[in-house]
Amino acid sequence: MNYSNLFRIAIRALIRNKMRAFLTMLGIIIGVASVIAMLAIGEGSKQKIRGEISSMGTNMVMVMPNMQRRGGVSLGASNSMALKYTDVIALRNEATSLAEVSPEVRANGQVIYGNQNTQTTMYGVSEEYLSIKKLEILSGRFFNSNEIKSMSKACILGQTVVENLFGAGADPVGLTIRVKKLPFLIIGVLKDKGESGMGQDQDDLILAPYTTVQRRLAAIDYINGIYASAISEEKSPEAIKETEEVLRRTHKLKESAENDFRVMSQSELLKTVSSITDILTYLLGAIAGISLLVGGIGIMNIMLVSVTERTREIGLRMSVGGRGKDIMKQFLAESIILSILGGLLGVLFGYLLARLAGSLMSSHAIVKTQAVVLAFIVCFIIGVFFGWYPARKAANLNPIDALRYE
Amino acid sequence: MNNNIIEINGLRKDYHIGEVTVHALRGVDLKIKEGEFVAIMGASGSGKSTMLNILGCLDTPTAGDYLLDGINVNTMNKDALAKFRNKKLGFVFQSYNLLARTTALENVELPLFYNSKVRSKERKESAIMALEAVGLSDRMHHMPNQLSGGQQQRVAIARSLVNNPVLILADEPTGNLDTRTSFEIMELFQNLNDKGRTIVYVTHEPDIAKFGTRNVLFRDGKIQRESLVTDRLNAREILETLPVENIEEFDK
Incomplete structure (x- = not known):
């Protein structure tokens, strides 16, 4: 019997019991639908989080000082003096897998304009910082190397600071604010960036030349961190390794000594977050898969009934x-x-x-082709797997008994 | 060549039911020539059903030889037997065994579905011819539940003819039919036999057995008596003597 006849006959047999066939299919329909929907929701939220992290720059490499202990007393990481501007120079010169390197010096403080004031963090950075962190200038300009050299009191505001001091939508370029009694000229405003994947406001900041922040505000000779960008996302593991090598060398650390700094990359973070959302997706998918399994058992049940009902037909x-x-x-x-x-x-x-779920949850639900293909393969396997036993039962009938079956 | 369609020598069949062994057939010798129309008779438990199962290659004997169309069936496995049935045999059952909600034409086509050498066009043509041979060319697209008992049995006979078998086996073909329709079916069988078909049928009605050319009586797993039918009945002649209208009204 050729296959087209086989399927024609099978379809006709199913049409004879439309309602039953539909109810049997319903189990599979619900199973597949829930698997597809769950995977789509999982994929959607994964891509949303990934997008948020990527917007911070996927090839970003961060260097933080390690916690220091002196006589058993932890001094905390932020006060560590392990990183110096010389490290930045060394990385710029020696680390070939890094594209751009910027120091970061932080100073917290009250910012005042007229009768308005706000508490924020001032980040002292170099010109490269903008592209490393994927920040964009909305109006005005960024500072240049001359302003860094001259410890210029120029600054760029984030949107949250603009809102707090001048009101939403204002363009304060050219005005002067005071930070710890020092007047700073606003030369630019950053574009709105929104919350980070971890719920941190990325617009609550002021950028200024690192020299200014380091000397005039914080009065320190070290830096709080280094931000760099790897040549590409794929190169970021290599960049981490190279950064470690360069810094160990400049810090003159012995073989046995532990690093006095930590190197992290955004792509590592991305991997961690992705793996968490992946696990969640698989978990949801697996739960939905159970209903698919139940649907398969439904098929087996109906096929067994069908074989018994059609014993005489089989005999014939x-x-x-x-x-x-x-x-x-x-x-x-x-x-x-x-x-x-x-x-x-x-x-x-x-x-x-x-x-529907995507529109309710305000995140996209993404139905991937792989999920659809997988669903079909699983359905085929279910059809064969749960159809096998009833079909074998039919095939093993003795024609004499089957013909006489009442 | 002696034209023997069936040649059976020393055929035995035992069934084991638990620890009890039932000897259903205890040494049967039988020859049926091409063109014969043989009625197998016997009380229930006489072995006639077992005989028919073996003749139909649905069962294999415990001992002895069964040659159908010169080929020994004993050594065949399940699949080979199925293929052999498909090529050599046609079956007619007491309860017709037509597929429900399937047209007469497709019911007749069924055996040819299992023969991969037959193309779909050829299959349809053969089925139409078989239905014409049983006088049902105007009912080809009817479902079994739209046909009378006699018509259903005709479809079943057409189905047994469609693969042009060497032997047609009928298991009480008139068992579910009224007298007149029984005669009509026997008339059809006699017509087919006249055209050279070899037919073996089981019946327990002596009247129906008289339409055949030879009777074989089974008793206790053996052939008790074999006899040529001397006072053979002609179904067409009997039908002409029956009062037609009354029965047709009754049929409705």
Whole structure:
């Protein structure tokens, strides 16, 4: 019996019991729909978080000083004097896998304009900082190397600071604010960046030349951190390694000594976050998969009933020349059609469900082709797996007994 | 060549039911020539059903030889038997065994579905011819539940003809039918036999057995008596003597 006949006969047998076939498929439909929807929601939130992290620069490499202990007393990481501006120079000159390097010096303080004031952090950085952190200038300009050299009291404001001091949407370029009694000229305003993936306000900051912040505000000779960008995202593991090597050398650390700094990369962070969302997605998918399994058992149940009901038909088919494997193929075809058709409707239904959930959760639900293909493969396997036992039962019937079955 | 379609020598069949062994057939010798129309008779438990199962290659004997169309069936496995049935045999059952909600034409086509050498066009043509041979060319697209018992049995006979078998086996083909329709079916069988078909049928009605050319009586797993039918009945002649209208009204 050729395959087109096989499937024609199977479809006709299913049409004879439309309601039953539909109810059996319903199990698969719900199973596939929930798998597709869950995976889509998982994928959507994963991409949302990834997007947020990527907007901070996926090839960013951060160097932080390590916690220092002196006589058993932890001095904390931020007060560590381990990093110096010479480290920045060394990295710029020696680390070939780094594209740009900027120091970061932080100073917290009250910022005053007229009768308004706000508490914020002033970041002392170099010109490279803008592109490393993927920040953009909304109006005005960034400072240049001359202003760094001259310890110029120029600054660039983040949107939150603008809002707090001047009101939303104001353009304060050219005005002067006071930070710890020092007047700073506003030369630029940063574009709005929103919250980070971790819920931190990325617009609550003031940027100024690192020399100014280091000498005039913080009065220190070390820096709080180094921000750099790897040549590419793929190169960032290499960049981390190289950074460590260069810094160990400039810090003159012995073989046995621990690093007095920490190097992290955004892509590492991304990996960690991605793996967490992946686990979540798989978990959701697995729970949905259980309903698919239940649907498969439903198919087996109905196929067993069908075999019993059609015992005489099986006997007849055998007596006119149907071999065991012909009978088996026929019943397998029925269960595969049920599961594949159920899968098809399930994908459709799941897609709609994902769209609905996406709009409710204000994050996109992304139905990936792989998920759809996977759903079909799983459906096919379910059709074969759960159809196998009933089909075998049919194929192993004795034609004489089957013909006499009442 | 002696034209023997069936050649059976020393055939035995034992069934084991638990620890009890039932000897259903205890040494049967039988020859059926091409063109014969043989009725197998016997009380229930006489072994006639077992005989028919073996003749139909649905079962294999415990001992003895069964040659169908010169080929020894004993050594065949399940799949080979199925293929052999598909090529050599046609079955007619007491309860018709048509597929429900399937047209007469497709019911007749069924055996050819299991023969991969037959193309779909050829299959359809053969089925139409078989339905014409049983006088049902105007009912080809009817479902079994739209046909009378006699018509259903005709479809079943057409199905047994479609693969052009060397032997048609009928298991009480008139068992579910009224007298007139029984005669109509026997008339059809006689027509087919006249055209050279070899037919073996089981019946427990002596009247129906008289339509055949030879009777074989089974008793206790053996052939008790074999006899040529001397006072053979002609179904067409009997039908002409029956009052037509009354029965047709009753049929409705």
